[in-house]
Amino acid sequence: GAVVSQHPSRVICKSGTSVKIECRSLDFQATTMFWYRQFPKKSLMLMATSNEGSKATYEQGVEKDKFLINHASLTLSTLTVTSAHPEDSSFYICSASSGRPGPGNTIYFGEGSWLTVV
Amino acid sequence: AQSVTQPDIHITVSEGASLELRCNYSYGATPYLFWYVQSPGQGLQLLLKYFSGDTLVQGIKGFEAEFKRSQSSFNLRKPSVHWSDAAEYFCAVGRMNSGYSTLTFGKGTMLLVSP
Numbered sequence: 001g002a003v004v005s006q007h008p009s010r011v012i013c014k015s016g017t018s019v020k021i022e023c024r025s026l027d028f029q030a031t032t033m034f035w036y037r038q039f040p041k042k043s044l045m046l047m048a049t050s051n052e053g054s055k056a057t058y059e060q061g062v063e064k065d066k067f068l069i070n071h072a073s074l075t076l077s078t079l080t081v082t083s084a085h086p087e088d089s090s091f092y093i094c095s096a097s098s099g100r101p102g103p104g105n106t107i108y109f110g111e112g113s114w115l116t117v118v
Numbered sequence: 119a120q121s122v123t124q125p126d127i128h129i130t131v132s133e134g135a136s137l138e139l140r141c142n143y144s145y146g147a148t149p150y151l152f153w154y155v156q157s158p159g160q161g162l163q164l165l166l167k168y169f170s171g172d173t174l175v176q177g178i179k180g181f182e183a184e185f186k187r188s189q190s191s192f193n194l195r196k197p198s199v200h201w202s203d204a205a206e207y208f209c210a211v212g213r214m215n216s217g218y219s220t221l222t223f224g225k226g227t228m229l230l231v232s233p
Contacts, residue, residue, distance in 0.1 A: 107220070
């Protein structure tokens with residue numbers, strides 16, 4: 001089946017620095033990838049939709065200058081948390097879908113990345 | 119606006135007993151419904167999905183779910199729970215967002231399995 005992989009799985013960074021998380025679709029081309037954030041014991045919150053070759057679409061309330069998304073190829077999207085602060089500490093999950101966009105598309109998730117800002 | 123409600127935050131089930139996790143949705147059109155499972159610190163794994171047709175859907179790991187339009191529900195069931203089923207379960211509805219398919223998730227139900 002389709003596989004989506006994230007790297008790193010865990011990262012610790014100092015406050016004020018930037019950190020990059022990669023999301024790869026391993027056996028299919030994903031024109032669209034999604035980035036979610038999950039707070040402890042909470043559901044997933046969609047942050048942005050990453051489109052290959054164009055600017056990402058951010059959800060309301062998500063700072064686009066803080067969470068930079070680049071979808072450089074059909075198999076890779078990156079999320080960069082800039083000038084990280086402790087409140088950015090969270091579990092970040094990416095997902096991707098294959099096939100034509102549609103509400104019934106199966107969406108595959110990465111393993112997630114734990115970010116801790118100290 | 120679409121929404122998904124999972125009324126139970128936690129459920130504890132004895133190993134070997136049956137399980138039912140509740141999910142109610144609110145969606146203006148024909149819903150596309152999903153159940154995902156998340157083990158601690160891990161990503162999400164798709165258990166099953168409903169698009170159309172037979173309202174009883176079979177998934178992986180022995181799970182099934184039944185779509186009931188009259189009740190706006192898509193409850194997840196398993197006849198005999200194993201200790202390895204302990205995890206968080208998310209119900210989701212597929213929707214279009216600015217031309218792209220995405221998911222709206224419920225808040226999840228944590229399943230605890232007792233010996």
